[in-house]
Amino acid sequence: MRIILHIGMQKTGTTSLQKWFADHEKQVESLGWRCITNPFAIMRFHKIAYNPVHVKAEVDRAEAEGVEALLFSVEGISTFSAEHIRDVVDLFKGKTVEIVLCLRHWSGFLPSRWSQACAWGDVQSFPAYLSELTRLRTSHIDACYPLVIDRTLHSNPDKLSIISYNNATSQNAFLTTFLNAIGFPSTISNTETLSRANTKRDNQVVELARLFYGVVRERKQAGMNPFFESKLTGTPLKGGLTHSRLVSLIRQYNPDLIDELERRLASDIVNDWQTMMQDEILDWESSAQIAAAPYLVNPIDGRLFASREPSKESYSRIEVGMIPSDLKPNMISALEDARAEDSE
Numbered sequence: 001m002r003i004i005l006h007i008g009m010q011k012t013g014t015t016s017l018q019k020w021f022a023d024h025e026k027q028v029e030s031l032g033w034r035c036i037t038n039p040f041a042i043m044r045f046h047k048i049a050y051n052p053v054h055v056k057a058e059v060d061r062a063e064a065e066g067v068e069a070l071l072f073s074v075e076g077i078s079t080f081s082a083e084h085i086r087d088v089v090d091l092f093k094g095k096t097v098e099i100v101l102c103l104r105h106w107s108g109f110l111p112s113r114w115s116q117a118c119a120w121g122d123v124q125s126f127p128a129y130l131s132e133l134t135r136l137r138t139s140h141i142d143a144c145y146p147l148v149i150d151r152t153l154h155s156n157p158d159k160l161s162i163i164s165y166n167n168a169t170s171q172n173a174f175l176t177t178f179l180n181a182i183g184f185p186s187t188i189s190n191t192e193t194l195s196r197a198n199t200k201r202d203n204q205v206v207e208l209a210r211l212f213y214g215v216v217r218e219r220k221q222a223g224m225n226p227f228f229e230s231k232l233t234g235t236p237l238k239g240g241l242t243h244s245r246l247v248s249l250i251r252q253y254n255p256d257l258i259d260e261l262e263r264r265l266a267s268d269i270v271n272d273w274q275t276m277m278q279d280e281i282l283d284w285e286s287s288a289q290i291a292a293a294p295y296l297v298n299p300i301d302g303r304l305f306a307s308r309e310p311s312k313e314s315y316s317r318i319e320v321g322m323i324p325s326d327l328k329p330n331m332i333s334a335l336e337d338a339r340a341e342d343s344e
Contacts, residue, residue: 001063001070003092004182005099005157007085008075009141009148011112012102012165013174018073020175031185032068038076055091071182079141081234082151089155099157100181103145103292104165106281107274108309113142115201117227119244120237123214124225125207126315127270132228134280140232143284146291151234162295166305181297201244203313207265208258209244212335214320215328224320249338257327257334264323265316274311 008014021028021035028035036058062070077088078101089097114122114129124132133143141148152160161181168177180186217224230237251258270276289304300306323331 001059001068001095002183003059003095003097004069004071005077005088005097006071006073006075006178006182007099007101007152008078009102009104009109010075010078011109011116012075012104012163013169014073014075014102017175017178021071021073029067032066033071033184034062034067034069035071035073037073052091059092059095069183078148078152079231079234080151082154084234085151086155089157096158098159098161098182099152099155100161100163100178101148101152101295102163102165102178103148103288103304105305105308106143106277106284107311108166110142111313115203115206117225118206118210118213119201120227121213121217122225122227123210123217123320124228125210125317125319126273127276127317128319129228130273130277130280134277136232137280137284140228141234142231143280145284145288149291149295160295161297162292162304164292164296164298164300164304164306166307166309167298167300167303170300170307177298203315204262204265205244205247207316208247208261211261211265211318211320211323212247212250212331215323215331216335218320218328219332246335246338246342249341250334253337253341254330254334257330260327261323261331265318268317270315270317272311273315274308 006014006017018035018037022037025035059070077085080088089099110130110133111126114126117129122129133140137143139147149160149162163177163181165174168174214224216222223229227237247258274281285305292304293299293302296304
C-alpha cells in the first residue's frame with residue numbers, strides 16, 4: 001500500500017483539496033483510495049493526541065480493507081522541524097512513502113500568511129513582517145522555501161513531488177495537477193475545479209485586530225508575535241484568538257474608538273510592497289527555483305513561478321507601540337465589553 005503525505009504549505013488551497021476529497025469520499029474509496037485529513041494523532045502541537053500507535057492502526061485498518069493508496073493531508077507538517085518531519089515519515093516504515101509539497105509565490109503567500117498570523121495573535125504590521133523576513137531570509141520558512149524542501153528531504157521519502165500553486169491556478173488546473181501528482185486514477189474531468197473553502201479576511205479588520213492583540217499582550221507582558229516565532233523554530237503553535245470577530249462588535253458599540261484607530265492606521269501606508277521588496281523577491285525566486293527544480297511537476301517554461309499575483313491591498317506601518325498610552329485602556333475596556341457581549 002502506498003502512503004502519500006500532502007504536507008502543505010499553508011495558504012496553497014489545502015482546505016479546498018480536503019473538502020473535495022470529503023465531498024467525493026465514496027468515489028475516492030471505490031477507486032481503492034482513502035484520504036485522512038489533519039489527524040490529531042500526527043499534529044505534534046496536540047502533545048496528548050500525538051499517537052503513533054493510532055496512526056499505525058489507521059494504516060493497518062486501511063490495508064486490511066484493501067485500500068491501495070492512503071493519503072494523509074496535513075498541511076502543518078510543512079512547518080515542522082526536520083527532526084519532526086522525519087519522525088512522521090518513520091511512522092510508515094516498510095511502506096512506500098511519497099510526499100507532495102505545494103508552494104505559492106510570495107506575492108500571494110505573504111499577505112495571506114500575515115493575515116493568518118494576525119488571526120493567531122501576532123501584532124506586527126505587514127511592513128514589519130516583511131522586514132523580519134528580510135533579516136531572517138535563510139532561516140524562516142516564509143521566506144526560505146529551500147529550507148522547507150531540505151527539511152522534507154531529510155526524512156528520506158521514497159518520492160517528493162512539488163506543485164507550483166501559481167502555475168496550476170493560472171491554468172485553472174490546481175485540482176487536476178494535484179491528482180496527477182499523487183497518481184490518482186484519471187477519472188476526473190480536466191474542467192472540474194475546486195470551490196473556495198476559506199473566506200478571505202477583511203484587511204482593515206486584520207489591522208484593527210492586531211492592535212487589540214497588541215495592547216492585551218503588552219498588558220500581560222507576553223510575546224508579541226507567537227505565530228511568526230513558531231514558524232521560525234519549527235514548533236507548531238497551539239491555540240488561536242477571536243479578536244477579529246470582536247472588532248465588528250466594538251465598531252458597533254464604540255465607533256469613535258474604531259474611527260480613531262483607523263485614522264492612525266491610515267496615517268502611514270505602504271501601497272506597493274512588491275516594489276519595495278523587489279530585490280528580496282528576486283533572490284527568493286532564484287534560490288527556490290534551484291531547490292525545487294528536480295521535484296517540480298508543473299513548471300511553465302521551466303520556471304517554478306511563471307507569474308506573480310498582483311498587490312491588491314495597502315498596509316499600515318503603525319505598530320502597537322505607536323498607539324498613545326492613554327488610548328490603550330479604552331481599547332482593553334472595549335475588548336472586554338465585546339467579549340462579554342459575544343458570550344451572551
